[in-house]
Amino acid sequence: EPEVTQTPSHQVTQMGQEVILRCVPISNHLYFYWYRQILGQKVEFLVSFYNNEISEKSEIFDDQFSVERPDGSNFTLKIRSTKLEDSAMYFCASSEFLGQGLYDYTFGSGTRLTVV
């Protein structure tokens, strides 16, 4: 069964440093997403990406965040200057359109980001 792959599984970074979280979505999926889950809290939507541009973003996704699909297979989330409160599990997902308004979402196993 096709999977969404995320690397690294765990990243520790110093406050103020830039981090790039990487994802390889399922190859025939056209929609890509980043979600995050702060420890003990709910899974929160960050951003969706379609046709090489952001289609929707949440209030969390401020100027410190950016996404890119640099080479047609990877989908990256960059945090420009990390803060302690960015510590969370970051999930990548991709989806395909099944028709009749239905989408099938597949999630990666997540990257645990720890900002120290």
Place this chain on the structure above:
Amino acid sequence: AQRVTQPEKLLSVFKGAPVELKCNYSYSGSPELFWYVQYSRQRLQLLLRHISRESIKGFTADLNKGETSFHLKKPFAQEEDSAMYYCAHKAAGNKLTFGGGTRVLVKP
């Protein structure tokens, strides 16, 4: 704004007992609802979507538009059902809005 509420953070049941996980949503249009499961240290996996009305691993969920609920049920819980369960809602646009999750612990 879309909201998904899972009122129970933890449900502890004995093996063989019924389990029901509650989920309520706030949305006035036609909702598309899902249940995702996350086993220990694994990825979020789709368990059910309301549109397919199927039973997966013995779980069922019925959409009740009058009560705006999509509760997940299983008549006889198994130890391997111990996991985090998330109710999610997709409205306009493609993003999913998740509830806070319910941890299910099935005791032997």
